[in-house]
Amino acid sequence: LPAEFFQKLCASLWELLAGLPSQLQPHVSCPEDNNFLQNMFGERNLCSLVKVSEELGEKLANGEIKELRKLLAKPHMKILLSVHDTVAQKSYDPELPPLPEDIEGDEDSVKIIRLVKNKEPLGATIRRDEHTKAIIVARIMKGGAADRSGLIHVGDELKEVNGIPVDDKKPEEIIHILAQSQGAITFKVLPGVKEEVLLNEPKVFVKALFDYDPKEDKAIPCKEAGLAFNKASILQIMSQDDATWWQAKLEGDANPRAGLIPSKHFQERRFALRQPVETIPFQRASSRRSSGFRRSFRLSRRDRKTNKSMYECKKSEMYDMADVPTYEEVTTYCRQSGAKHRLVVLIGPTGVGLHELKKKLLISDPQHFSVTIPHTSRTKRNQESDGVEYHFISKHLFETDIHNNRFIEYGEYKGNYYGTSLDSIHSVLSKNKVCLLDVQPHTIKHLRTPEFKPFIVFVKPPTIERLRETRKNAKMISGKGDKESAKTFTEEDFQEMVNTALIMETQYGHLFDKVIVNDDLSAAFSELQLTLKKVETEAHWVPVSWIHS
Numbered sequence: 001l002p003a004e005f006f007q008k009l010c011a012s013l014w015e016l017l018a019g020l021p022s023q024l025q026p027h028v029s030c031p032e033d034n035n036f037l038q039n040m041f042g043e044r045n046l047c048s049l050v051k052v053s054e055e056l057g058e059k060l061a062n063g064e065i066k067e068l069r070k071l072l073a074k075p076h077m078k079i080l081l082s083v084h085d086t087v088a089q090k091s092y093d094p095e096l097p098p099l100p101e102d103i104e105g106d107e108d109s110v111k112i113i114r115l116v117k118n119k120e121p122l123g124a125t126i127r128r129d130e131h132t133k134a135i136i137v138a139r140i141m142k143g144g145a146a147d148r149s150g151l152i153h154v155g156d157e158l159k160e161v162n163g164i165p166v167d168d169k170k171p172e173e174i175i176h177i178l179a180q181s182q183g184a185i186t187f188k189v190l191p192g193v194k195e196e197v198l199l200n201e202p203k204v205f206v207k208a209l210f211d212y213d214p215k216e217d218k219a220i221p222c223k224e225a226g227l228a229f230n231k232a233s234i235l236q237i238m239s240q241d242d243a244t245w246w247q248a249k250l251e252g253d254a255n256p257r258a259g260l261i262p263s264k265h266f267q268e269r270r271f272a273l274r275q276p277v278e279t280i281p282f283q284r285a286s287s288r289r290s291s292g293f294r295r296s297f298r299l300s301r302r303d304r305k306t307n308k309s310m311y312e313c314k315k316s317e318m319y320d321m322a323d324v325p326t327y328e329e330v331t332t333y334c335r336q337s338g339a340k341h342r343l344v345v346l347i348g349p350t351g352v353g354l355h356e357l358k359k360k361l362l363i364s365d366p367q368h369f370s371v372t373i374p375h376t377s378r379t380k381r382n383q384e385s386d387g388v389e390y391h392f393i394s395k396h397l398f399e400t401d402i403h404n405n406r407f408i409e410y411g412e413y414k415g416n417y418y419g420t421s422l423d424s425i426h427s428v429l430s431k432n433k434v435c436l437l438d439v440q441p442h443t444i445k446h447l448r449t450p451e452f453k454p455f456i457v458f459v460k461p462p463t464i465e466r467l468r469e470t471r472k473n474a475k476m477i478s479g480k481g482d483k484e485s486a487k488t489f490t491e492e493d494f495q496e497m498v499n500t501a502l503i504m505e506t507q508y509g510h511l512f513d514k515v516i517v518n519d520d521l522s523a524a525f526s527e528l529q530l531t532l533k534k535v536e537t538e539a540h541w542v543p544v545s546w547i548h549s
Ligand SMILES: Nc1ncnc2c1ncn2[C@@H]1O[C@H](COP(=O)(O)OP(=O)(O)OP(=O)(O)O)[C@@H](O)[C@H]1O
Pocket: 293, 294, 295, 301, 348, 349, 350, 351, 352, 353, 354, 355, 356, 357, 470, 471, 474, 475, 476, 477, 518, 519, 520, 521, 522, 524
């Protein structure tokens, strides 16, 4: 309507209405009614409305008004106005169907979700949980309808679709129901919050290869926020966002709060700076006698005359910078029945009892346990048979095999070669037997392959007092000339055993899967037996490279 006309109209109508109460007064006896009338008719808005209404009535014939009425009566306009009112009243939350009364279990955790589906697929996959048989949301496609809704999550348990229970349905049947539904679909789900949280948790686990105490660490930004751990602890890495300080939890720790640990890179750098002081080459650090490592065959003991190990070992083998012990990414591995056995490697100082323990295992189950047959270039003696005591090969062939890296360990003794070949290990494993091998600790790194998946047992001597008590009647065997001879342990032998064990543990402890103290022999044997049983049947942490390579 033209503004001028409208204003005039309003003004005149208002005047008329304003005068009305005084005209009505004689007819109103009650003062309250009078007041009410006065207020109502005095209200300017009401006056204007009355004015407009009257004017519209009068001007009905006017073409402009007709057109306005027509416009306002159109469905689009009606919807627009209705949407405006809805939004203005903020009543846009969808109306949910009433909660069913027969919900089983924890009623609070049931969620009713309504999604409007157009032609595009929902963008979610489902699976049946093997254990609970429940239908679980397996995957949400990024950017899909389900993802955009933000209402359905991986791990949610689907109970009903459009009121149809899905417990007894196959995933394909449910997919069919979904495909056929158009418009709004109602889901009843049990939110799998816990599962979702777990799924979103980083799944990087590492084995710590060093001891760490944040209280001793001058570099840590906040000692209280640090996480203390020991060599061989399994840590779940929660964040690697910071290049220097990672966040981690001890595996299996129920406390959800992560702690700070030095990052791999940072620890390597620190270690490299400290290295000259901390890494004592094994042999130099060893006491009086250059090397007292035992071998996987009896003739390989140290020569008591020359006091030398039969096995020479390159200096570079003793300490390798690539082995800076920080963290190693690990995952669980459980040997499936029928699969090849893991190689069992026994480590320990001379005389600690490796031979004794191995012998007991072999006797306990000769069909199950076995040892490797060593190679030698020495000539066969009359009572010996090839492939029983040794594989007898020529010196030339032995040297070719050395050149071709076919030996795990080898050495020269009185002009003859002795060694343990890789093939001898393969041979035992391919018979589906557990191969028991004892080697020098620096050899472990060559055995750590996906094929062998070695399980390293460190046999540790008890205290020197306990050694004196338990080894009173024990005999130490040494290679003297071509014959073995036995002698009782001396105080020096005990001391060396304890010292060597300490050095082995310091330098190679991060590689040990199990430490067994050989105090009482039968107790140590039982522990070893039980440990090896578990290796065959239970899940153990192994480097990820052994599984995903
Ligand atoms: N727990 C124990 N208690 C008492 N005697 C033991 C114990 N363990 C081993 N012995 C004895 O100690 C001696 C040395 O053991 P064994 O020969 O097994 O040592 P080893 O580790 O194989 O060392 P090496 O390679 O030098 O022979 C043997 O006489 C053995 O019977």
